[in-house]
Amino acid sequence: MNNIPVLTIDGPSGSGKGTVAQLMAKKLGWHYLDSGAIYRVLAQAAIKHNIDLRDETKLAERAHNLDLIFSLEHNELKVLLEGENVSTLIRSEHAGNAASKVACLPLVRAALLDRQRYFCELPGLVTDGRDMGTVVFPHAEYKVFLTASAEVRAERRYKQLKEKGIESKISDLITEISERDNRDSQREVAPLRPASDALVLDSTAMGIEAVFEHVSALCTEV
Numbered sequence: 001m002n003n004i005p006v007l008t009i010d011g012p013s014g015s016g017k018g019t020v021a022q023l024m025a026k027k028l029g030w031h032y033l034d035s036g037a038i039y040r041v042l043a044q045a046a047i048k049h050n051i052d053l054r055d056e057t058k059l060a061e062r063a064h065n066l067d068l069i070f071s072l073e074h075n076e077l078k079v080l081l082e083g084e085n086v087s088t089l090i091r092s093e094h095a096g097n098a099a100s101k102v103a104c105l106p107l108v109r110a111a112l113l114d115r116q117r118y119f120c121e122l123p124g125l126v127t128d129g130r131d132m133g134t135v136v137f138p139h140a141e142y143k144v145f146l147t148a149s150a151e152v153r154a155e156r157r158y159k160q161l162k163e164k165g166i167e168s169k170i171s172d173l174i175t176e177i178s179e180r181d182n183r184d185s186q187r188e189v190a191p192l193r194p195a196s197d198a199l200v201l202d203s204t205a206m207g208i209e210a211v212f213e214h215v216s217a218l219c220t221e222v
Helices: 017-028 035-048 056-064 091-103 107-118 132-134 151-161 170-186 209-219
Strands: 006-010 031-034 068-073 075-083 125-131 140-145 198-201
Touching: 006 017, 006 068, 006 132, 006 209, 017 031, 017 125, 017 140, 017 209, 031 035, 031 068, 031 209, 035 056, 035 068, 035 075, 035 091, 035 107, 035 125, 056 107, 091 170, 107 132, 140 209, 151 170, 198 209
Parallel strands: 006 125, 006 140, 031 125, 140 198
Antiparallel strands: 068 075
């Protein structure tokens, strides 16, 4: 795995890391991993099978046996859970908050660590999440930490949900995003923080194109 180039893009919800990661994967011709989707799918599987989101042992067991398939189709991530397309379902704020709670559990994170590393294949991997550059791929050649204000991230999220026909309120989104930021950054295992060798970008006043250019410049030698 150490001989395979990896670009990690970490950051909080709504920072634009997923969009930039997919653009970079397409540009480089590398594989793509949305690590957050794995936790969202696990949370959805728990709900489907009536597993308490606080039951660490049962969640870890489900994580080890998660029937999950990822594929990129028309620049969109398609996610299958036990043969069911849950691509839209796992993008709700409810799913995101459930995933954040599940991600705090040490046994769950340990169970999913090898599954995430399994995505690292030639010619390379672009992955986004919260601990890709600090825990999952600490030796990645390229690391980025992307952030933005909670207000701007809430506005972006509102537009995304509106496009998908999902009703929401910006005020509620700001509250949910702030609560999730605090939970993710304060958890004992793999907290949300930039790697010491990561390029930190604040996209509050930047468009996706500008962020993409910065990240592309980091990988110019590829």
